[in-house]
Amino acid sequence: MAEILDFEPLKTNLSAIARDVEGTLDTLLSVPAGGEARVVEAMRYALFAGGKRMRPFLTVAAADLFGVSREASLRAAAAVECVHTYSLVHDDLPAMDDDDLRRGQPTTHKQFDEATAVLAGDALLTFAFEVLSDEATHPDPRVRIGLVSTLARASGHHGMVGGQMIDLRAEAEGLSYGEEQITRLQQMKTGALITAAVEMGAVLGKAGPAAHHALISYARSMGFAFQIADDILDLESSAEALGKATQKDDDAGKATLVNRWGVDKARAHADFLVEQSIDCLAEFGDKARLLKEVALYAVQRKS
């Protein structure tokens, strides 16, 4: 890696934006008086269970390049976090990854029940599109529909859901995937939403084609590096340190480059991807400092 940064300023920014995204979600999603309160409580339980808020951070940081108002970028970021959270709630279900704990806390179906968790996930996904379609997100309908389109394409069967399907099949059928297949799986399962998070910043900023394309390229490389780093952390960390059942991905023989290549080669590839992603930011100069730092942080973080 070319440089080791002091990540404290970035962490301060990450925390500040995470707090603002959480505040936005808190305001947008109040608990109603009727019997449907339970599903909203489950949505809020899942949303406010912590997390780095990396995806919403990327939306806000990308939108900042174009001077987008924070009100707009925080709403778009909140929608991205709703989609990410719904995917975690459904992935944790007994029929899927069957996880009882996430970040040391009971998963949504353990804290509530399975039916409520299915519905909470459904409602979070739907709510993301409700938030984006609201005039308060951006006065220009072209921008709002662009946000919806970007998020929907990344989340559905071409993207996140499709990637999860491939991953489940590989596990169930004991398939051994090659590099190319693993790369495609990861780009769909986690890469697509990370790319969408960045791209939504470009959509909000009405970026020209060159800037738009540069940000997508940045996000693709960075997102993949982030996933490799996550897989390395999963392999290396103890269950206590991360607050979730680790080694699980490895035990199940999941399709990751780390399992295929070993830690050293995987880490070297992640470092290469980060350098590649940072190169894509050249045209933005110092304005892209946060995006650059978060890419370096993605592979150097310890949790």
Added chain:
Amino acid sequence: MAEILDFEPLKTNLSAIARDVEGTLDTLLSVPAGGEARVVEAMRYALFAGGKRMRPFLTVAAADLFGVSREASLRAAAAVECVHTYSLVHDDLPAMDDDDLRRGQPTTHKQFDEATAVLAGDALLTFAFEVLSDEATHPDPRVRIGLVSTLARASGHHGMVGGQMIDLRAEAEGLSYGEEQITRLQQMKTGALITAAVEMGAVLGKAGPAAHHALISYARSMGFAFQIADDILDLESSAEALGKATQKDDDAGKATLVNRWGVDKARAHADFLVEQSIDCLAEFGDKARLLKEVALYAVQRKS
């Protein structure tokens, strides 16, 4: 009931539009070559399992009042059917209503598996918004974002998902609901999406406030009548005739007006609602013939 119609012309229209909606879905949702094919196959299995296609019919019939192109209204109708289908797939899951059969065929989680059914539902919901956000649905971004907003508000925790949550809670906790609570539950659980289906026709047609409001009022009354008629059919029909486990809603003591009032009073109320709904169509004259007939059909059908 004021009049008993010959429903054959309506049924011909219903079938023709159902066929066109299915054709649109078939074109939009092709099976990809990758490992994600399985989730698309499950989406298609659920979508092409039959059904009256009442909701997409309403979208097309409402849009026809304003001379909207069939290409546009069929795409919007296809999105509505995706949301309806996703809700059936998730409602049938073991953790929810636990149904093995729907229309005489294995439910999606029986035909595939539970994880695939969760993902197929997620992907159908997401795909609805992808289709609506595509420029091919309508050239005007204000119309597209209006469609997204209408569908999202009706489907989430304020609408369909919220209604399902209330229904599950009532059943789990053995709550006895009064008329007002049952009405609210039904308006959320099934009424909201039926209303959205009609409203999306108005959005496509850039209806003025009076016409927009009239169509919403029509849909609210008609949708509730449709639900009461459904509950009566569930109670009266044998399992063979409808091809799904009937009496189940009754056995579980579900919150329906039929259970509370008995069949005669419920039927009379459904008839009243249909007359009310037809009154809302006055300003459209003979152009609204299909919407009028489908309201009458909603309560007079035998399946």
